[in-house]
Amino acid sequence: MxxxxxxxxxxxxxxxxxxxxxxQKRLESDMGYLLENSKLDWRKYK
Structure with a gap:
């Protein structure tokens, strides 16, 4: 039992x-979701 x-x-x-x-896979392919949840600190990518 x-x-x-x-x-x-x-x-x-x-x-x-x-x-x-x-x-998660569906959200990763959704551009709007990625833009809303991305970090906007571009200084670390220079």
Whole structure:
């Protein structure tokens, strides 16, 4: 019984991690998101 519950929790954990990765990948391709969240300190890139 406990093994099945642990397996279910692990599956839910991996599904949540995959969803997070997909969302991050989608946001990385969204130019508006990148512009809003980029650091505007250009002096360190000189």
């Amino acid at each position: 406990k093994a099945a519950e642990e397996q279910r929790k692990q599956k839910a954990r991996t599904e949540a991690e995959e969803a997070r990765k997909k969302e």
